[in-house]
Every structure is written in C-alpha cells, then in structure tokens.
Amino acid sequence: MSALVDGLRDGIHLVVTGDPQLYDTIGNTLSIxxxxxxxxxxxxxxxxxxxxxxxxxxxxxxxxxxxxxxxLPPVAVGLVLWLLxxxxxxxxxxxxxxxxxxxxxxAIVLAQTVLALPLVAALVAGGVEAVxxxxxxxARALGARPLAIAALAMREARPAVxxxxxxxxxxxxAVVGAILVVxxxxxxxxxxxxxxxxxxxxxxxxxxxxNGLVLLALFVLVAAGATSLQHRRTxxxxxxx
Amino acid sequence: MDAAAxxxxxGLRVDRGxxxxxxxxDLELRRGEVAVLxxxxxxxxxxxVLAAAGLIEVAGGAVEARGRVAAALQGAALARRSVRAxxxxxLGWWGVPRPERPGRATRALERCRAAHLADRAAGxxxxxxxxxxxxxxxxxxxxxxxLLDEPxxxxxxxxxxxxxxEAGDLIRDARRATLVVLHDRxxxxxxxxxxxxxxxxxxAADGAPAAILGAPPSEEVAAFLGFxxxxxxxxxxxxxxxxxxxxxxxxxxxxLDGTIEALIPEPDSAIARVATERGRLEVRxxxxxxxxxxxxxxxxxxxxxxxxxx
Numbered sequence: 057m058s059a060l061v062d063g064l065r066d067g068i069h070l071v072v073t074g075d076p077q078l079y080d081t082i083g084n085t086l087s088i089x090x091x092x093x094x095x096x097x098x099x100x101x102x103x104x105x106x107x108x109x110x111x112x113x114x115x116x117x118x119x120x121x122x123x124x125x126x127x128l129p130p131v132a133v134g135l136v137l138w139l140l141x142x143x144x145x146x147x148x149x150x151x152x153x154x155x156x157x158x159x160x161x162x163a164i165v166l167a168q169t170v171l172a173l174p175l176v177a178a179l180v181a182g183g184v185e186a187v188x189x190x191x192x193x194x195a196r197a198l199g200a201r202p203l204a205i206a207a208l209a210m211r212e213a214r215p216a217v218x219x220x221x222x223x224x225x226x227x228x229x230a231v232v233g234a235i236l237v238v239x240x241x242x243x244x245x246x247x248x249x250x251x252x253x254x255x256x257x258x259x260x261x262x263x264x265x266x267n268g269l270v271l272l273a274l275f276v277l278v279a280a281g282a283t284s285l286q287h288r289r290t291x292x293x294x295x296x297x
Numbered sequence: 298m299d300a301a302a303x304x305x306x307x308g309l310r311v312d313r314g315x316x317x318x319x320x321x322x323d324l325e326l327r328r329g330e331v332a333v334l335x336x337x338x339x340x341x342x343x344x345x346v347l348a349a350a351g352l353i354e355v356a357g358g359a360v361e362a363r364g365r366v367a368a369a370l371q372g373a374a375l376a377r378r379s380v381r382a383x384x385x386x387x388l389g390w391w392g393v394p395r396p397e398r399p400g401r402a403t404r405a406l407e408r409c410r411a412a413h414l415a416d417r418a419a420g421x422x423x424x425x426x427x428x429x430x431x432x433x434x435x436x437x438x439x440x441x442x443x444l445l446d447e448p449x450x451x452x453x454x455x456x457x458x459x460x461x462x463e464a465g466d467l468i469r470d471a472r473r474a475t476l477v478v479l480h481d482r483x484x485x486x487x488x489x490x491x492x493x494x495x496x497x498x499x500x501a502a503d504g505a506p507a508a509i510l511g512a513p514p515s516e517e518v519a520a521f522l523g524f525x526x527x528x529x530x531x532x533x534x535x536x537x538x539x540x541x542x543x544x545x546x547x548x549x550x551x552x553l554d555g556t557i558e559a560l561i562p563e564p565d566s567a568i569a570r571v572a573t574e575r576g577r578l579e580v581r582x583x584x585x586x587x588x589x590x591x592x593x594x595x596x597x598x599x600x601x602x603x604x605x606x607x
Contacts, residue, residue: 190374197350197368198438200390208386212377 067265078266085246085271088161089228092168096176096224101217103173104180105206109192119181125174133170134237137163141238159239164246167234172224179223183216184209215285222285226278229271247271301327303363303474304349304442310357311341311348318344320498321358326442326474331465333485333506334478336495337521342478343371345495346446349476364441367391371446371478373431375419380411380430383419387434405437406430408467425456436467443468445477449484461487482523494518513537516603524601526578528553538600540568543580545587551594557587571595 070078107118141158142150157163187209195208210217232248239249251267304326311319318341326332336342347353349360350368375383384402393401406412411429414422422430432448445468449457465488468475479485485492485506492509494502502509502518513519519537520527526538548554555573562584569582571593578595587593 188374190370190372191376193352194370194374195376195387195390196352197370197444198387198390198434199365199367199392204390208376 063262063265064269066262067269070262070266071269075263075266078263078270081247081267082270084161085229085248085274088164088246089168089225092165092172092228093176093221093225095165095169096172096228097221100173100176100220100224101180101210102206104177104182104220105184105210107177108181108184109205109209119178122174122178122181126178128171128174130167130171130231130234131237134167134234137167137170137234137238141166157238161239163238164235167238168228168231171231171234172227175227176220176224179220180210180213180217183213183220186216187212219282219285222278222282226275226282229274229278247274301329303328304366304476305361306345306349306358307361308358309345309348309355309360311344311353312356313344313353317356318498319348322495322499324493324500324503326476328474329471330490331469331475331477331488332491332493333489334476334493334495335480335482335485335521338480340495341498342480342495343446346370346444346476346478349442350444362442365391365438366442366444367435367438367440368444369431369435369446369448371450373424373427375422375427375430375434377420378418379415380406380417380419380422381415383430384434384437388437391438391440393438401437401439402433405433408436409433410463425452425460428452428456428460432467439470439473441473443473443475445475447478447480450480457484464488494521496521511601513601519601519603526576526580526600528573528576528578529605530575530602533605535603535605536597536600537603538578538597540579540581542597542599543578544596544598545569545580545582546594546596548592548594551596553597554592554594557589557591557593560589569593 103118104122107115107122109115138158140150140152141155141163143153143156143158155162157166191212192205192209195205200208229246230248235246235249247267247270251264251271302325304324306322306324309319309322309324310317322345334342334345344353346368347370348355350366351360352368376386378386381399381402384405385398388398388401389395403412403415406415409429409432411426411433414426414430417426419427419430428448432445435443435445448464449460452460461484468477468488477488489506492502492504492506493500494509496517502514509518510522513522513524516535516537523539524537525540526536526543528536528538530536545551553573553575555571555578557569558572558577559570560582561568561570563581565584566581567584567586569580569587571578571580573595580595
C-alpha cells in the first residue's frame with residue numbers, strides 16, 4: 057500500500073514541478089498522436105462520408121472492412137507493419153523497407169494511424185448514416201452536387217465527426233503493443249509505452265505513475281469532450297423529432 | 298417538344314422494389330402553368346416527381362427538360378441551421394453567387410410570409426412554419442420547372458387553408474412550369490390551372506379542372522374524383538354521380554326511389570348511402586333528416602355517363 061501511496065505522491069510531484077523528462081514524453085505523445093490523428097482524420101473522414109453516402113456494393117464492402125478494422129489487435133498491426141518495414145538484410149526486406157522507418161517515430165505514427173483510421177472512418181460513417189435521408193435527397197433535388205452533399209452531411213453529422221476524431225486521438229495515445237513492436241528502440245516515446253518501460257525497469261516508480269496519471273487525465277479530457285458532443289447530438293435529435 | 302414545354306416525359310417507365318410504378322407515362326409541362334397531379338395513395342405521384350427531377354433511375358422512356366428543374370420533396374427536410382442559412386444554402390447548391398444569396402433568401406422568405414422566421418433555428422419551427430420555409434427555399438431558386446410534392450401535408454386545417462389561399466400567387470410565375478402533387482382533391486381546385494390524374498402508372502386525365510370534373514374521361518377517373526354513385530341505365534350505360542348531383546325528394550316524385558342503407562355524419566349534414574334498383578348512390582341530407590331504412594325519392598342533377606364494359 058505504501059508503494060502505491062509513495063508512487064502517487066512522487067508522481068504528482070513530478071507533474072506539478074514540471075519534470076523535464078515527463079514533459080518531454082508528454083510533448084512526444086501529443087506530437088505523435090496529433091500527427092497520426094491528423095492523417096487518420098484527413099483520410100478517414102472523407103472515406104467514412106463516402107462509404108455512408110453511397111449505396112453501391114463497393115460502399116457496403118468498405119463499411120464492412122471499416123467495421124472489421126474497429127477490432128484490429130494492436131500487436132498484430134505492429135507485427136504486420138514490422139514485417140512490411142523490416143530493413144533489407146540477408147533474409148530480404150519488407151516492401152516498405154526503403155522508407156527506413158523501422159524503429160523511428162514515423163513507424164509509431166504509421167502504427168497509430170493504421171489503428172485510428174478505421175475507427176475514425178467507421179464513426180464518421182455511422183454519424184453520416186444517421187443524417188435524415190430526406191434531407192440528403194432534398195439537397196439533391198435543389199441542385200446540390202456530390203461535394204456539396206458531402207459537406208452538408210458532414211455539417212449535419214458534425215458532433216459525430218468531432219467525436220470520431222477525438223476517439224481516433226484517444227486510440228492513438230493509448231496504443232502500446234504496436235508501438236513496442238515497430239518502435240522498440242523508442243520505448244519511452246509515448247506516455248503509454250514510457251509508463252510500461254518505467255514500470256518494467258523498476259516497479260512502481262514515480263515516472264511510471266506520473267506518466268500514467270497524465271495519460272489518464274488525457275483520457276478523461278477526451279472522454280469528456282466526446283460525451284459532451286454526444287449529449288449535444290442527442291438534444292438535437294429530440295428537437296428534430 | 299412544344300415551344301412552351303419546359304419538361305417533357307415520354308413513355309416514362311419506373312420500376313421500384315421489383316414492381317412497375319410508372320408505365321409508359323407521357324406528360325408535358327408548359328411555361329406559366331400550374332399543373333396539379335392527383336392520384337390515390339401508391340399511384341406513383343412521388344415517384345414521378347423523383348424521376349422528373351432526375352433523382353432516381355428510370356427503366357425506360359425519356360425525361361427532357363428545357364432549363365433547370367428543382368423539387369421540394371414531401372416533408373420539409375431542413376438542415377440543422379437557421380432558416381435564413383437553409384435558404385442561402387439551397388441558393389449555394391443552385392449556383393447562385395454568394396453576394397446575391399442574402400437578398401434572394403430574404404425576398405423568398407417575404408413572399409412566403411416567413412421573413413420573421415429568418416433567424417430561428419430550423420429545428421424549432423412548427424409544421425406550418427417549416428412548410429413555409431420549405432416552399433421559400435424552392436421558390437428562391439427561381440427554377441424553370443418547379444416540382445412540389447404534397448407541400449401541404451401534415452398541416453392542421455387552419456394553416457393548410459391559409460397556405461392554400463396564398464399558394465396560387467406564391468408558386469405561379471409566367472416564366473415557370475409548376476407541378477404540384479396533391480393527395481386531397483379539394484386542395485387541387487384552389488390552385489390548379491390544369492389537372493392531371495395518375496392511375497395505373499399513367500396519366501388517366503389531363504385538362505382544366507372544371508372540364509375534367511364536368512366530363513371525366515373514364516369511369517375510374519370519375520370514381521377517383523368523387524363520383525361515388527353508380528347506376529346502370531337502360532342500354533348498357535353507366536351513370537356516375539357525385540353526392541352534390543343528387544337531391545332527395547318524396548318517394549315517387551323523383552327520377553327513382555331508394556332505401557337509405559347508411560348515414561355517414563358530416564359537420565353540418567350527413568352523407569346517405571342509398572340503394573336503388575339500378576345501383577347505389579350517395580346524397581347529402583340534412584341532420585336531423587331521413588333515417589336508415591327509410592324510402593326516399595331521388596332527383597338526379599347531371600352526372601357522367603360511360604359505356605358499360607363487357
């Protein structure tokens with residue numbers, strides 16, 4: 057019990073006093089998660105919108121793939137990416153070996169993006185599908201072209217889109233398994249992996265607890281943002297009906 | 298294509314859900330007219346609008362438009378933004394330059410008596426208010442062909458009456474062809490220059506409302522337009538009559554006698570369903586008046602005659 061109390065006390069002290077190592081890790085985490093969330097957003101939002109608005113077979117297949125992507129095991133994603141990025145050697149290299157990303161932050165960004173992308177796209181698709189079909193068809197009847205339709209759908213599904221981006225960010229900052237595989241030389245690159253590395257190195261030390269505390273605080277912020285948006289969306293739905 | 302025709306549907310066939318809804322439909326909408334399309338539920342009225350607006354695939358035939366077509370579909374679907382922003386968004390979709398949008402939106406809202414709603418959130422509007430905005434959004438575009446699908450449904454009678462009284466002026470434009478789909482026959486008389494009746498996937502009647510009501514082209518059209526009485530005359534003719542074309546008199550003093558089978562109450566009168574030796578009729582009677590089972594004389598005041606089918 058005293059180890060937990062000591063760890064908490066020392067961890068809070070590191071947070072409050074602005075420990076450089078801790079804040080360096082926070083900065084890394086936000087930077088890497090920010091980049092992967094940005095890429096997942098740039099790709100996932102249009103993809104989700106396209107999948108939701110189209111009624112063709114290809115759209116249905118993409119929705120199916122996105123739904124499957126929600127359950128991707130991070131370690132498996134890490135292993136696949138590791139194989140793809142494995143550098144040239146006497147056993148050959150992976151198809152992405154030329155990028156030279158293995159064990160770099162780029163590999164971590166890629167792993168986080170692969171995990172966040174289907175989540176963002178699937179949640180956006182769900183939000184866009186919930187936009188009343190009558191409104192979309194009405195817009196078409198008044199001359200709206202596909203891009204305008206997509207803009208309308210995204211605007212109507214705005215709370216879901218923002219929620220999807222936040223969820224993507226939450227996934228990015230939480231990933232451990234994939235990062236340890238593709239960035240094993242950078243085990244202190246993010247809060248999640250640094251907490252684990254610190255723990256493995258010396259038990260419940262102050263840095264592990266501090267990393268964990270900040271990570272939890274970020275989770276609470278993301279969850280609060282998503283919940284707040286969800287409530288706004290529910291209120292709108294009740295109003296419309 | 299007629300010089301004045303702005304929309305021509307030729308041999309239009311539309312299949313939905315494995316069934317043919319429109320089958321070889323021909324229709325031409327001309328500049329300056331307000332045509333009202335009537336038909337029973339499931340006749341394909343909304344399908345016709347969707348096909349004419351290019352929103353669904355057609356299985357056969359052709360849709361030819363001279364100019365741009367806009368449609369206000371059934372149900373006032375408004376986006377989650379202010380009323381003004383809804384109208385301006387539609388103008389944007391239509392390709393109206395941004396600087397022109399506020400002015401056009403304001404004018405359209407004023408014409409539809411919805412200017413006072415401009416800054417309200419669309420989700421807070423009542424059904425009547427939303428309908429006005431829905432109409433304003435379509436009118437603001439100033440299309441060459443305007444299609445309105447049941448614009449007065451889901452409104453309470455007072456609001457519907459108010460809107461109907463204004464609708465003629467609102468939607469009529471000498472440069473435009475307008476097609477209004479209605480479910481209620483009585484609404485059609487208020488605004489139609491031209492009446493179209495859709496039955497069996499085709500236009501079964503097409504003409505001035507008074508002309509069609511005076512001489513329905515077929516017994517099916519007559520039945521749909523409220524000619525509920527049906528008598529088999531000598532020589533194989535069928536006489537269809539509306540309740541207003543029959544009056545009750547003392548037995549033996551009219552054209553024929555009949556027995557009242559049922560009385561259907563109305564606010565200030567009742568519709569009596571009368572069985573005669575030549576068929577059944579409906580006639581409006583005073584309340585209190587004759588009762589069920591009573592023998593009454595019937596005087597016939599017109600009606601529409603048709604050859605009996607073999």
